[in-house]
Amino acid sequence: MAAKSGFLKTAIKDFKTIGAIAGSSPHLIEEMLEPVPFSSARSIVEMGAGDGRITDAIIRHMSPESQLLVFELNDVFFAGLARIQDARVQCLNQNAADLLQWVQPDSVDAVISALPLAFIPKAEKNRILRAAAESLKPGGLFVQFQYSLTDYGLLRRHFGKVGVRFELLNIPPAFIYVCTK
Ligand SMILES: C[S@@+](CC[C@H](N)C(=O)[O-])C[C@H]1O[C@@H](n2cnc3c(N)ncnc32)[C@H](O)[C@@H]1O
Numbered sequence: 001m002a003a004k005s006g007f008l009k010t011a012i013k014d015f016k017t018i019g020a021i022a023g024s025s026p027h028l029i030e031e032m033l034e035p036v037p038f039s040s041a042r043s044i045v046e047m048g049a050g051d052g053r054i055t056d057a058i059i060r061h062m063s064p065e066s067q068l069l070v071f072e073l074n075d076v077f078f079a080g081l082a083r084i085q086d087a088r089v090q091c092l093n094q095n096a097a098d099l100l101q102w103v104q105p106d107s108v109d110a111v112i113s114a115l116p117l118a119f120i121p122k123a124e125k126n127r128i129l130r131a132a133a134e135s136l137k138p139g140g141l142f143v144q145f146q147y148s149l150t151d152y153g154l155l156r157r158h159f160g161k162v163g164v165r166f167e168l169l170n171i172p173p174a175f176i177y178v179c180t181k
Pocket of ligand 1: 020023048051052054071095115
């Protein structure tokens with residue numbers, strides 16, 4: 001089970017990187033994962049794992065043949081991810097913007113991101129979104145949540161199609177972008 005109690009404590013110490021004081025709700029997580037074709041997806045990437053609550057849900061859904069590559073920059077959260085003992089999962093204490101150092105272009109079925117886009121400088125955000133788009137196979141999905149629609153336009157520049165969902169049962173309520181290139 002994810003170590004949820006430490007989220008606020010860690011977030012206060014590193015708010016600019018974490019960008020939230022509470023983790024995502026189970027409703028938000030399930031709504032983010034709903035469009036992901038887990039039965040066929042073989043290569044999955046998670047950006048911004050935090051305490052691993054989305055990671056845990058991905059692991060519950062993913063097939064025995066699939067691989068999950070997880071990026072988390074915060075050292076405390078990254079250390080906590082060591083609790084995940086699953087041969088299909090590799091956790092990296094690395095910047096998600098460097099994704100293409102770890103996967104081939106056009107090779108990933110789904111990138112699931114909880115990165116705090118609103119707090120990330122624009123040049124860095126462009127690097128992250130470019131890497132996510134380039135990593136995806138044709139038809140692959142990039143799923144990202146945000147508390148406002150601030151980055152809708154930016155996502156449109158990186159992805160051919162950007163759908164938007166809304167999840168009320170989260171604090172605060174959140175928009176979910178579901179993008180394909
Ligand atoms: C809003 S929290 C999400 C935590 C958790 N996945 C959830 O949904 O509750 C965002 C996480 O992204 C991480 N992060 C921020 N920028 C990052 C980057 N460039 N690369 C990897 N992780 C990053 C932060 O350290 C933080 O843990």
